[in-house]
Every structure is written in C-alpha cells, then in structure tokens.
Amino acid sequence: MTWLTILLPAPRKFSLRCRFTTLGLLFFLLVTGPTRADETMLPVAEQPVQYCIDPDWMPYEAIQNGVHVGISADYLQLISQKTGIQFQLVPTTSWQESLQLLQNGKCQLSPMLNRSATRDEYLSFSDVYFRSPNVLVSRREQPFLQSIENIGNRSVAVPRGYRLAEYLNRYYPQTPMVLVDNEQAGLEAVADGEADLFIGSLYSINSQIQKQSLYQLKVAGWIGLEDELRFGVVKPYQALIPLINQTLLGIDEQQKIDIYRKWTQIDVIRVTNYQLLWQLGVFSLAIILLLSVWNYRSRYYNQRLQEQNQRLEQSQHELEQAVSELEFLSNHDPLTRLYNRNHFDRTMQRVQRRSPQSQETLSLVVIDIDYFKDINDKYGHSTGDAILRELADILLAEVREHDQVTRWGGEEFVILCQHTTAEEAKALCQRITEAINQHTFASNIRLSCSFGVAEQTPQEDLLHCFERADKALYKAKKAGRNQICLA
Incomplete structure (x- = not known):
C-alpha cells in the first residue's frame, strides 16, 4: 500500500475548522484506495506550496514590488486563511516562464488560469470560480465586427502561452496570428498598426487601455469563448483539488463581489500640487x-x-x-431582435434540469416560411430581411407573456410554450396564421408558413421533443405547406 503524506500547517496554527476540512480530505484519499505515488503523494508537512502567476495580468494578478496582487491574490489569501495551507510565491518575469516552471514541477500551483488540452497533460484543475468575456480590440476607424467569425484575413495579436493561441490554432488555423509577450504588447501592436486586432480578456484590456492611454482603440467584437478561471495544480499535488473546491464553495457571494469591485473599479484622480x-x-x-x-x-x-x-x-x-451591446448580441438575433439559437440552447438546458416529478406541460412549435428562397431570388435579400422583421413582430404580438420566440436560423423560428398542451399550441399557430393572412408584407407579398408542434412527454429529453416537432414541420411542408402538423 502507498501511504499518503497530507500537506498540513503547523499544529499551533491549525484551527478546528481547518482540522475538519483536512481530515475530510484525508478520509477521501483513504476511501479512494491506494494509487500510484507519483499521482497523489504530497510533500512533507511544514513546507509551503510553491506557486507561480502571470506577473503582468491586472486586474486578475500581477507582481508589484515583489508582491502578488490582484483578484487571484485575494482568493489565495482566503484559501490560506480557511485551510491553514501556506503558499510561497515564485517570482517570474513572464507568463511563459511561469508555465515552464509548472511543467518542470518547480511550481506546484497557479491560482488563476484557463484549462486547455495542453495544460491537462501536467495540471489538475479546480472548479471554475471566476468568469470573464473575451473581446476583439481594433483601432477606432475599423468597423464593428460583432464576432470572431467576421475577422476575415485580418491579423490577430495573441500573447504567447495563452489558451487563446491554442483556440485560434485549433478552430481558426487560417487566421494570421501575431504572437506577443503580453497583453500590453498586443494592444500596442494594434495601436502601431503591426496587427489588425487583439484578442483578450475584457477586464484586463480595460485596465491596460486606461493605464497606457490607448484611446485610439475600441472593442470591436465579442468572442463566445469565455475565460473560465480556476486553480491549476501539478499532478503530484492533485490531492489538494478537493480541499480547494470545498473552500471555494465556502466563500460567500458578498466576499466575491467585494473582491471584484476592489480590482475592477477605476477611479479618476485629480491631483493638486x-x-x-x-x-x-x-x-x-x-x-x-x-x-x-x-x-x-x-x-x-x-x-x-x-x-x-x-x-x-x-x-x-x-x-x-x-x-451592454455585446451582452445583448450574445443572446439576440441582430436582424429580428428575437432571441438567438445560443440563448435557446441555454434555455433548453435550464428547462431540462427541472425536477422529474414536475407536472409542468411544455410544447415546442417550429415554424418555417413557405417558399422564402423564391422571395429572396425574386425581390432581393433586403425585401427578405424586411419580411423576417415583420413576421417577428407578428409572432411577438400573438404569443403569450411566458412564451419564448427564437429565430432558429434563416427563415425558421421556434416558440417554447410552457404550461401549454399540443392542442393549445395548435390554437396559437392558428392565431398566427390568421394574423399572417391579414397582413400585407413588404412589396405587397402574401406570405404563408408551415408549423410543426410537439408536446413533451413525461421523462422525455427536450432535444428529442424538438426533433419530433421538426419532423412534424417536415410533414406539414410535404403535405403542401401552409399546414399545422402535430407530432
């Protein structure tokens, strides 16, 4: 059997709460049984955990006058206070150097980083405890790109060693990438015309723009990939992860808000000599x-x-x-202002998590405009866009307050009807059909739609219910269009 040596503080500093927490971790390790010594063995007690950080990534973390500051410093201090574990900073001059020390085992922990496939090879990760959106930054004269899908052949500056570089290499290999040492260098590269765009974390970009007075730059788009920041622990120290996760769960919401405000608030200082x-x-x-x-x-x-x-x-x-605009665009279709597919997917997941004993009735309606391609071909896409907006207004006017209307894509729409049977959803479709028949659309076009309706059965996965509604729509179109078909 392989015996485990648990990292404990000096007995005189060991609080009652800390004893229960660490004894719980010991019980967890003993219950899971013996494993390879190189996976769970921790060093002898009394030795502090050596850790590395990004030395220039405010407000998240930085080294200033040899001291660890920023959001991660406050979380690390809370964990040390609640567990009694001592942490010792290993100073570095760059994030690349910190990653190298983690790979070599000279640092055992990093308190704030994203998880990636490369880092999974030598680190174990805690639960996510801080999230932040990533954005595109460009010069002010450049257009608003909305998302990474619209960058075309523009060059993008990315700091070396960041997960964003791995993300671009994997999913956008054709994008010209300019590797820089840190976020400040990336923003300066865009300001000096050496790169078209910079991609990075919103809060740190805000801090750098204020610090460097880079007012010729602007936020030019939103990236769906969020920073999901965690503690990373080298594999031999992975037994610390359950203790870190338990401690993070014990940090109350007010403490989190105080830490966020402390490091993200910008004060305008007026100096009088x-x-x-x-x-x-x-x-x-x-x-x-x-x-x-x-x-x-x-x-x-x-x-x-x-x-x-x-x-x-x-x-x-x-x-x-x-x-604010990016938050709206992440959940809404820019043309019709209806909810988009991203928001609908999250709603489906939330609704699916409700209790299996729930007696709530739910129906899905899938709508498709008949012969929409012919309208685009004959009258042009500007007319087609106008028709989509007018139909969106009709749908919003006819549904009830608790129904959710989503533009699924192209000329397809989805209505999520809670507390609604299939027959009630069918009646809603009939009201929508009557409203469409009474409305004259752009260019005096008369419009019709096909409807597929499905009511969720007990214990049925919501995705399967959606597939049934989609098949019902296909039957309606096959039956001659301008039909309402129940699954």
Missing part, C-alpha cells in the same frame, strides 16, 4: 512676473488634466456601452 501653490504664494509677493507666468502654466496644466479625465470617463462610458 499644494507645495507648488505654496511656493508660488511666497514668491508672488516679490516677483509679480513669475506669478503671472505661473498662473498661466497652472491654467494650462489644469485644462490638460481635465481633458485627460474627460477622456478617461468617455472611454469608460463607451466601454460600458460596448459591453
């Missing part, structure tokens, strides 16, 4: 000329300072507007 004003007051009695010159220079620099503060406030306001 009282020493210079005092010297001016003394010498102004004797030298009137110097007083006049100093007053002129004071007005000049105060005006410059106010302009700088106004630019900071304007930049923050524009960034907040961009974030």
Whole structure:
C-alpha cells in the first residue's frame, strides 16, 4: 500500500475548522484506495506550496514590488486563511516562464488560469470560480465586427502561452496570428498598426487601455469563448483539488463581489500640487512676473488634466456601452431582435434540469416560411430581411407573456410554450396564421408558413421533443405547406 503524506500547517496554527476540512480530505484519499505515488503523494508537512502567476495580468494578478496582487491574490489569501495551507510565491518575469516552471514541477500551483488540452497533460484543475468575456480590440476607424467569425484575413495579436493561441490554432488555423509577450504588447501592436486586432480578456484590456492611454482603440467584437478561471495544480499535488473546491464553495457571494469591485473599479484622480501653490504664494509677493507666468502654466496644466479625465470617463462610458451591446448580441438575433439559437440552447438546458416529478406541460412549435428562397431570388435579400422583421413582430404580438420566440436560423423560428398542451399550441399557430393572412408584407407579398408542434412527454429529453416537432414541420411542408402538423 502507498501511504499518503497530507500537506498540513503547523499544529499551533491549525484551527478546528481547518482540522475538519483536512481530515475530510484525508478520509477521501483513504476511501479512494491506494494509487500510484507519483499521482497523489504530497510533500512533507511544514513546507509551503510553491506557486507561480502571470506577473503582468491586472486586474486578475500581477507582481508589484515583489508582491502578488490582484483578484487571484485575494482568493489565495482566503484559501490560506480557511485551510491553514501556506503558499510561497515564485517570482517570474513572464507568463511563459511561469508555465515552464509548472511543467518542470518547480511550481506546484497557479491560482488563476484557463484549462486547455495542453495544460491537462501536467495540471489538475479546480472548479471554475471566476468568469470573464473575451473581446476583439481594433483601432477606432475599423468597423464593428460583432464576432470572431467576421475577422476575415485580418491579423490577430495573441500573447504567447495563452489558451487563446491554442483556440485560434485549433478552430481558426487560417487566421494570421501575431504572437506577443503580453497583453500590453498586443494592444500596442494594434495601436502601431503591426496587427489588425487583439484578442483578450475584457477586464484586463480595460485596465491596460486606461493605464497606457490607448484611446485610439475600441472593442470591436465579442468572442463566445469565455475565460473560465480556476486553480491549476501539478499532478503530484492533485490531492489538494478537493480541499480547494470545498473552500471555494465556502466563500460567500458578498466576499466575491467585494473582491471584484476592489480590482475592477477605476477611479479618476485629480491631483493638486499644494507645495507648488505654496511656493508660488511666497514668491508672488516679490516677483509679480513669475506669478503671472505661473498662473498661466497652472491654467494650462489644469485644462490638460481635465481633458485627460474627460477622456478617461468617455472611454469608460463607451466601454460600458460596448459591453451592454455585446451582452445583448450574445443572446439576440441582430436582424429580428428575437432571441438567438445560443440563448435557446441555454434555455433548453435550464428547462431540462427541472425536477422529474414536475407536472409542468411544455410544447415546442417550429415554424418555417413557405417558399422564402423564391422571395429572396425574386425581390432581393433586403425585401427578405424586411419580411423576417415583420413576421417577428407578428409572432411577438400573438404569443403569450411566458412564451419564448427564437429565430432558429434563416427563415425558421421556434416558440417554447410552457404550461401549454399540443392542442393549445395548435390554437396559437392558428392565431398566427390568421394574423399572417391579414397582413400585407413588404412589396405587397402574401406570405404563408408551415408549423410543426410537439408536446413533451413525461421523462422525455427536450432535444428529442424538438426533433419530433421538426419532423412534424417536415410533414406539414410535404403535405403542401401552409399546414399545422402535430407530432
């Protein structure tokens, strides 16, 4: 049998809560049985866990005057307080150096990083405890790209060693990539025209733009890939993961909010040089000329300072507007303003997780515009887009408050009808059909739609219910279109 040596603090510093937590971890390891020593063996007690961080990734983490600061520093301090485990920073000068030390085992832990296939080879990961959106950044004269799908042949700057570089190589191998040392270098590359775009985390980009006064840059799009930040522990120390996860669960929501506000809030600071004003007051009695010159220079620099503060406030306001727009676009179709497929998928997952004993009745309606391709071919896509918007307005007007209307793609729409039987959903389809018949669409076009309806059966997976509704739609179109078919 392989015996496990658990990392414990000195007995005099070991609180009652910490004893229960660590004894629980010991019980977990003993129950799981003996494993290979190189997978679960921890070093002798009394030795602090050596850890590495990204030395220049604010507000998440950084090394300033040899001290670990940022969001990850506060979480690491909470874990140390709650468990008694001691952590010791191994200073590095770059994230690439930190990753190398983790791979070599000279660092045993990193408190804030994304999981990736490459890192899974030498790290075990905790649960996600902080999320952040990733965005595209461009110069102000560039168009708003909305998403990574629209970057075309534009070059993208990415820091070396970041998970985003792996993501682009895997899913967008044709995208020209410019590797840089860190986020600051990437933003400067875009500002200097050495790259068209930079891809990175929203909060750290905001911090760098403010710090470097890169006001010629803007947020140009949203990337579906989020930063899902976790603790990463080298394989020989992976027995720490259950203890870290349990401790993270014990951190209350107010503590998380306080940490977030502490490191993401930007204050505009106005500086008054009282020493210079005092010297001016003394010498102004004797030298009137110097007083006049100093007053002129004071007005000049105060005006410059106010302009700088106004630019900071304007930049923050524009960034907040961009974030709000990105949040809306991530859940809505830009043409019809209905919910998009991404939001519908999340809704399906949430509804599917409801209790199996729930007696709630649910139906799905799949709608397809008849002969829509012919309309586009004959009248043009601008007319087709106008018809999609008008139909979206009709659907929103006819559904009930708790129904959810989604543009599934092209000319297809989906209505999620909660507390609704198939017959009630069919009646809804009839109301929609009557409204369509009474409406004259763009270019005086008369429109019809086909409907597929399915009611979720007990214990049925919602995806299977959707497939039945889709098959019912196919039957309606095969039967001559402008039909309502129940699954």
